[in-house]
Amino acid sequence: MDHFTLRNGVLHAEDVPLTAIADAVGTPVYVYSRATLTRHARVFRDALSILPSVHIAFAVKANPNLAVLKLLAKEGYGADVVSGGEMDRALAAGMAAEGIVFSGVGKSEAELIRALECGIGQFNLESEEEGIELAALANARGLTASAALRVNPDVDAGTHGKISTGKAENKFGVPYDTAGEIYARLAVLPGLNMRGLAVHIGSQLAKLDPMESAFAQMGELMRAIRAAGHEITHMDLGGGVGVPYKAGDVFPSPAEYAEMVARVTSGWDVTLMFEPGRVIAGNSGVMITRVIRVKPGASCPFVIVDAAMNDLARPALYDAWHDFLAVEPTGERMTANIVGPICETSDTFAMGREIDVVKAGDLAIFRTAGAYGATMANTYNSRALVPEVMVDGDRWALVANRIDPATILAAEHVPEWLE
Numbered sequence: 001m002d003h004f005t006l007r008n009g010v011l012h013a014e015d016v017p018l019t020a021i022a023d024a025v026g027t028p029v030y031v032y033s034r035a036t037l038t039r040h041a042r043v044f045r046d047a048l049s050i051l052p053s054v055h056i057a058f059a060v061k062a063n064p065n066l067a068v069l070k071l072l073a074k075e076g077y078g079a080d081v082v083s084g085g086e087m088d089r090a091l092a093a094g095m096a097a098e099g100i101v102f103s104g105v106g107k108s109e110a111e112l113i114r115a116l117e118c119g120i121g122q123f124n125l126e127s128e129e130e131g132i133e134l135a136a137l138a139n140a141r142g143l144t145a146s147a148a149l150r151v152n153p154d155v156d157a158g159t160h161g162k163i164s165t166g167k168a169e170n171k172f173g174v175p176y177d178t179a180g181e182i183y184a185r186l187a188v189l190p191g192l193n194m195r196g197l198a199v200h201i202g203s204q205l206a207k208l209d210p211m212e213s214a215f216a217q218m219g220e221l222m223r224a225i226r227a228a229g230h231e232i233t234h235m236d237l238g239g240g241v242g243v244p245y246k247a248g249d250v251f252p253s254p255a256e257y258a259e260m261v262a263r264v265t266s267g268w269d270v271t272l273m274f275e276p277g278r279v280i281a282g283n284s285g286v287m288i289t290r291v292i293r294v295k296p297g298a299s300c301p302f303v304i305v306d307a308a309m310n311d312l313a314r315p316a317l318y319d320a321w322h323d324f325l326a327v328e329p330t331g332e333r334m335t336a337n338i339v340g341p342i343c344e345t346s347d348t349f350a351m352g353r354e355i356d357v358v359k360a361g362d363l364a365i366f367r368t369a370g371a372y373g374a375t376m377a378n379t380y381n382s383r384a385l386v387p388e389v390m391v392d393g394d395r396w397a398l399v400a401n402r403i404d405p406a407t408i409l410a411a412e413h414v415p416e417w418l419e
């Protein structure tokens with residue numbers, strides 16, 4: 001459920017007509033609904049309240065906007081970060097260092113040191129080598145780093161190949177078969193407090209079964225590691241819960257997810273950690289775009305919009321679907337290709353899609369753009385970096401400026417020897 005609805009013929013975010021935001025800020029622009037974000041955060045948290053001990057760390061990479069993180073911090077969320085930059089954002093949003101989990105397959109030495117000095121709550125180790133390095137860095141500073149070992153359970157998440165992370169050939173985690181030995185070797189290193197295991201098999205999962213079998217395997221491994229005399233107090237079950245992008249798509253609800261987790265983890269006696277990203281932020285945001293013009297195509301017209309793959313990369317990267325709706329629909333429908341202005345064929349949002357009739361100058365939105373949207377934006381083709389707005393009831397605020405090409409140009413230099 002979200003708060004983007006048609007009122008008196010105009011799409012609104014909560015009580016604000018999207019036309020007002022487009023007029024004031026220009027397009028393209030991302031718009032987040034505070035009420036929707038808050039609702040998703042609470043529904044997910046409340047669903048997990050059937051479990052004995054829970055820590056929820058929002059996957060910052062899904063939407064790292066400072067205002068979004070602030071809202072989630074107020075809802076009691078910690079953060080799952082994958083870089084020093086994301087860690088700084090989570091801290092700037094007021095999240096407690098001990099509630100932050102540092103994931104990521106290639107944490108640099110500098111990042112590990114900064115995270116240690118900040119007192120980050122848990123490092124999710126992606127290899128034995130990383131654990132040895134972290135232990136030495138912590139020990140040299142008289143610190144102890146709490147850590148979990150990320151395990152690759154070799155399960156097929158059943159999602160798009162580019163967002164699958166739990167197959168043996170993927171770069172993430174350590175192989176399931178050797179995880180027990182690696183844990184045992186890391187557990188005795190000074191400077192390291194091995195406290196658990198972590199798993200994350202992929203994103204936009206439509207079915208619970210792959211997660212359930214991965215979690216069950218993790219339970220087996222946990223028991224084996226405990227039997228070998230090591231302590232496990234935390235189990236990090238990652239993120240990955242999918243959201244519907246298309247009308248008619250059916251996805252497991254947070255309640256069904258929580259029931260599955262409760263069933264698999266019964267008797268584990270640990271703090272369960274979760275790293276949701278998309279399920280919190282996805283439906284909380286839309287991107288407004290304006291139609292530049294419509295031109296004839298071979299089988300149907302091209303609707304050329306002022307947003308492009310640099311502003312919303314998911315269709316180009318993952319063949320992703322985003323619903324496209326006119327901000328002021330007439331009720332008529334047309335079949336069209338929706339494309340951006342960038343000089344790449346992959347700058348295509350939809351082919352042969354049935355959509356609201358739109359013409360040059362009309363506003364439209366791409367729905368479900370709150371996760372992996374603005375955060376992936378770039379300035380390819382020397383375009384501006386897309387701005388972000390948050391709505392709260394009948395008020396709204398710019399929460400990220402548009403960074404125009406002139407500002408980016410000003411950060412470039414021609415060496416003297418080229419003058």
Ligand SMILES: *Cc1c(COP(=O)(O)O)cnc(C)c1O
Pocket residue numbers: 059061062080103104200202203204238239240241275276277278279371
């Ligand atoms: C990306 C990622 C997440 C979040 O995934 P969602 O599908 O957005 O929930 C959680 N944990 C890790 C380690 C990730 O890489």
